[in-house]
Amino acid sequence: MSHHNFKKPVNALRRAQELYNAGTLKGKQFAIEILQSVLNNRRHKQWTATHEDLIKLYLKICVDLRNKNHAKDGLYSYRTLCQRENPRSLEIVVNYLIDLSEQKCEEARVLAGDKLKMSELDAGEGENAGENIILSAVNSQGTSRMNKELVVPWIKFMWEAYRSVLEVTKNNKSLIEVYQNTCVRAYKFCSTYERTLEFRKLNDMIKKHLQDSIKYYDKDRESGKKHSLIELDADYFELHLDTRFIGLETATEMKQWNQAYQIVEEIYSIMAKIDRPIKPQMMAAYYKSLSDMFLVSKSYLFHAYAWLKFYHLNEKNNQSLDENELTRMASALTLSALAVPVVKRHDSVSSWSNDEADKKKRMAALLGYTFNPNRDTLLEQITSMGLLEHCEPWVQELFSLLEKEFCPHDLVSNVVKHLDHMKQENSFSEYCSGIEELLIIRLCQQLSKVCVFFFVFLFCFSFFDFIIFFFFFFFFFFRHQILATLATHRRPSLFLLLLLHEFANEFQGRHIIGAV
Secondary structure (H helix, E strand, C coil): CHHHCCCCHHHHHHHHHHHHHCCCHHHHHHHHHHHHHHHCCCCCCCCCHHHHHHHHHHHHHHHHHCCHHHHHHHHHHHHHHHCCCCHHHHHHHHHHHHHHHHHHHHHHHHHHCCCCCHHHCCCCCCCCHHHHHHHHHCCCCHHHHHHHHHHHHHHHHHHHHHHHHHHHHCCCHHHHHHHHHHHHHHHHHHHHCCCHHHHHHHHHHHHHHHHHHHHHHHHHHHHCCCCCCCCCCHHHHHHHHHHHHHHHHHHHHHCCHHHHHHHHHHHHHHHHHCCCCCCHHHHHHHHHHHHHHHHHCCCHHHHHHHHHHHHHHHHHHCCCCCHHHHHHHHHHHHHHHHCCCCCHHHCCCCCCCHHHHHHHHHHHHHCCCCCCCCHHHHHHHHHHCCHHHHCCHHHHHHHHHHHCCCCCCCHHHHHHHHHHHHHHCCCCHHHHHHHHHHHHHHHHHHHHHHHHHHHHHHHHCCHHHHHHHHHHHHHHHHCCHHHHHHHHCCCHHHHHHHHHHHHHHHHHCCCCHHHC
């Protein structure tokens, strides 16, 4: 068409601006054609400031029309034009596109009102797309459906804008900062609008981009190419590491624990490629996220070891940490160690099946351990390093009751009062169930020792003397007259049944049956 043949970009920009100001759909489409012809014209290979204004108008029209394909094509054309002469201009342009998309999406969100929850929005993708369409068709709340139709298209376009920018700026050392900043903004978008599907796609995309950059770099080295678009040094990997930590924080906030675990494995592999020490703040955030994931997955042993790593880093490097915070962290570490199950086959990695053993070894490797972690080793570390001295007094007493002292008669009552205190503390309440199970096991172990003592008396004394001793002991131990009466009448079967019943009543009265 004749109106596409512009010798100067400024003339094309002026004409496109006139068509855009007309405000018609057809005028905007003609404006896009004019601007696209200039961007793709081989005569205009030299970048000028006019090209930046031209691409901004082009992207503005694309946003108004929600035309993701034209926007992506325009970004590719502009990257070819300016990446060598002025890469800073490309950063300005992609930020302009994202800012404009976020502004439109926020305006649609405001129009929809505060009653529209982000979790209710569905872009019609995923496994339940057909079900969502049927439900929306029979939905009686017409206003809510209209609000979704207003917001969802802009959310989809904004996601496509992020994806296009990441594809345009990937694997280029001059655009690495633009790429990382876009990743951060994309993670914030997923968190703000609760987009779990896009969050998974974003993680897969970033992971693939890093793998491609390593592959292309190796190919360039093998071919002897001196000037590569990427340079895999420590700074490059640290930028990716910063992005992964933001993704890990977002996954924890969104409670996407499977994605969080995958990001942790990526962080571990990236740290192995960096030939200098990682910042202590990063490592502290890494171990804190690991402890949260292991707690959710009920891997209490690795949760306690992650807490141990986190405590050491803060004690050594966090100068702003006061004594009260350090005491609370030491108390949480000790309680997490006590909550680890005592059953040996759940403690040792070598005792699991092959698949589970491989999984546990990977989890141990994420914490930096090459040995098989177990509960006994953890408690020995806590004791030998003097961490109990930094705990709160009631935690020290609880540790002594469950791990050192022998008091079967008062064990339940002494431990239950500490459990009641833990349930009132939000940071300690998650360890109550584990410690309740430990209490039952310790009580059974101590009572079994008492029973062994009785059998010794059975063989050393006459049967009548043993019954008398048995009667007086349980009379003072349980303080129940009916037990004494049955014992003196020598009815062992009924006596044993009632004894078990009294054991159950004794535990139930102290809120222990619920832990079983």
